[in-house]
Amino acid sequence: MTEHEDDFPAGAFGEGIDRDPGGTSVEGSRVDLERIRRAVREILVAVGEDPDREGLVETPDRVARMYAEVFRGLHQDPRVHLAKRFTQKYDEMVTVRDITFSSFCEHHLLPFSGKAHVAYLPSGQVVGLSKIPRVIDVLSRRPQVQEKLTEQIADLLMEQLDALGIAVVMEGVHSCMTVRGVQKPGSTYITSAMRGRFRENVATRMEVLSLIHGAGRSM
Numbered sequence: 001m002t003e004h005e006d007d008f009p010a011g012a013f014g015e016g017i018d019r020d021p022g023g024t025s026v027e028g029s030r031v032d033l034e035r036i037r038r039a040v041r042e043i044l045v046a047v048g049e050d051p052d053r054e055g056l057v058e059t060p061d062r063v064a065r066m067y068a069e070v071f072r073g074l075h076q077d078p079r080v081h082l083a084k085r086f087t088q089k090y091d092e093m094v095t096v097r098d099i100t101f102s103s104f105c106e107h108h109l110l111p112f113s114g115k116a117h118v119a120y121l122p123s124g125q126v127v128g129l130s131k132i133p134r135v136i137d138v139l140s141r142r143p144q145v146q147e148k149l150t151e152q153i154a155d156l157l158m159e160q161l162d163a164l165g166i167a168v169v170m171e172g173v174h175s176c177m178t179v180r181g182v183q184k185p186g187s188t189y190i191t192s193a194m195r196g197r198f199r200e201n202v203a204t205r206m207e208v209l210s211l212i213h214g215a216g217r218s219m
């Protein structure tokens with residue numbers, strides 16, 4: 001049992017956790033690979049394909065392994081990455097910009113990906129630089145909606161870091177808007193979540209947004 005086990009709510013951060021912080025292997029995954037294989041074979045038949053032809057014969061298995069990989073975050077606890085903190089006399093803003101992420105939209109199960117930018121105002125403790133991207137990876141590797149993902153990252157960091165403020169901005173390109181449906185390649189979806197001082201104080205919010213967007217940067 002980890003020290004966090006008792007903290008899990010039934011909802012946003014802890015659903016179906018096996019507490020495997022690495023969690024990249026398909027072996028031992030909680031995903032039901034055989035069920036996905038059967039379902040993919042059914043889809044192939046339904047669209048009019050022959051699932052037994054040479055090129056497709058391994059496809060159900062590949063897709064099953066792919067889903068186990070891209071949805072592994074359903075079985076991981078993002079809080080594990082924030083357990084180790086350093087006491088640091090630093091009360092200025094910390095910003096991590098251009099963290100790449102990739103996720104799957106829960107509406108169409110098509111990928112969306114882009115960059116996340118995170119800033120926080122510490123209250124005496126900071127986390128290792130790599131931990132914020134790790135948290136984003138866990139929360140991204142689930143069927144998601146970009147707004148929900150943005151808010152989950154902000155809420156988790158706010159709660160776990162005891163921060164005075166958290167700002168999260170995400171820029172995503174959604175395949176469901178490019179390869180199908182409205183077919184608008186090049187459009188970027190931008191979402192943000194401000195917590196604490198970033199929400200309360202306009203000047204602080206403007207400061208973080210100018211840091212994130214950066215002079216001369218294109219969003």
Ligand SMILES: Nc1nc2c(ncn2[C@@H]2O[C@H](COP(=O)(O)OP(=O)(O)OP(=O)(O)O)[C@@H](O)[C@H]2O)c(=O)[nH]1
Binds near residue numbers: 106144146147
């Ligand atoms: N707000 C938001 N919408 C999303 C996200 N990912 C996908 N969508 C949208 O979810 C909507 C689902 O709309 P529906 O009308 O139920 O589905 P649809 O008929 O496939 O819609 P079209 O994409 O317009 O063809 C679409 O407008 C998608 O563009 C997201 O992260 N956030």
Ligand SMILES: [Zn+2]
Binds near residue numbers: 106107110
């Ligand atoms: Zn979609």
